[in-house]
Amino acid sequence: MLARRVIPCLDCDVRNGRVVVLKGRKFGRPRYAGMPVELAAGYQHADELVMLDIGATVQRRTPFLGVIADVSSVCSIPLCVGGGIRSIRDFEARIKHGADQCSINTAALDRPALISECAREFGSQAVVIAVDAKRAGNSFFCFADAGTRQTGHTLDKWLPEIDARGAGEVLLTSIDRDGTGKGFDIEMLRAAGEASSLPLIASGGCSSVNDIVEVFQKTKASGALAAGIFHFGKATVEGCKKELAARGIEVRA
Numbered sequence: 001m002l003a004r005r006v007i008p009c010l011d012c013d014v015r016n017g018r019v020v021v022l023k024g025r026k027f028g029r030p031r032y033a034g035m036p037v038e039l040a041a042g043y044q045h046a047d048e049l050v051m052l053d054i055g056a057t058v059q060r061r062t063p064f065l066g067v068i069a070d071v072s073s074v075c076s077i078p079l080c081v082g083g084g085i086r087s088i089r090d091f092e093a094r095i096k097h098g099a100d101q102c103s104i105n106t107a108a109l110d111r112p113a114l115i116s117e118c119a120r121e122f123g124s125q126a127v128v129i130a131v132d133a134k135r136a137g138n139s140f141f142c143f144a145d146a147g148t149r150q151t152g153h154t155l156d157k158w159l160p161e162i163d164a165r166g167a168g169e170v171l172l173t174s175i176d177r178d179g180t181g182k183g184f185d186i187e188m189l190r191a192a193g194e195a196s197s198l199p200l201i202a203s204g205g206c207s208s209v210n211d212i213v214e215v216f217q218k219t220k221a222s223g224a225l226a227a228g229i230f231h232f233g234k235a236t237v238e239g240c241k242k243e244l245a246a247r248g249i250e251v252r253a
Helices: 036-041 065-073 088-096 106-110 113-122 155-164 186-195 209-218 237-246
Strands: 005-015 018-025 028-034 049-053 079-082 101-104 127-136 139-144 149-154 169-174 200-203 223-226
Touching: 005 028, 005 036, 005 200, 005 237, 018 036, 028 036, 036 049, 036 065, 049 065, 065 079, 065 088, 079 127, 088 101, 088 113, 101 106, 101 113, 106 113, 106 139, 113 127, 127 155, 127 186, 139 155, 149 155, 155 169, 155 186, 169 186, 186 200, 186 209, 209 223, 209 237
Parallel strands: 005 049, 005 223, 049 079, 079 101, 101 127, 127 169, 169 200, 200 223
Antiparallel strands: 005 018, 018 028, 127 139, 139 149
């Protein structure tokens, strides 16, 4: 397996007329974390940066294209942008404003052909499918509209379709674990690893470097995404990578 990746995430929305970074719990109850450009500038030792416009889809508003450009200008690492992408033109606009990759969730679930269209136009490496999933009985169901709408798609069926349609990567968030600090959902991530061979970013529940160590030791995840532990100073990207290397997990310098 390739070196594992440590990925900070900026969850952005509008508060009092400004674009700010928030940290919520189970897709709700947000807490102010900082300004996107300032936070992004401090994460240049990460392997990549994810920036999600968390209100764009549900609020049906215009995206933060100017903020994408500003964040991109301070980024020396790959930037993945998601939220509110409904068409190939939306995807293109974010690429033109500095994104290296775009993540799609709701629009892909509602019209899977969009995955193929974007992959043909921009290459599979640019297409990340965000999957927000929650356990129901013995299955994991995929949700749209920022975790508010169950789609009927199950993880084991949706991931192979994503792969077949040409996506390059999956960003899998456990809604049950998001913001709880209970660690990544290992069972969900193992199920995802069995269903698809696509590179997999684990998201939801990280509260410590030990959680990142665990997810790399116990699952096929190629990347671990975290927000609060970095934003609020509980850990640093550099310190996380040193600990991973000390535990025998290959990371990028």
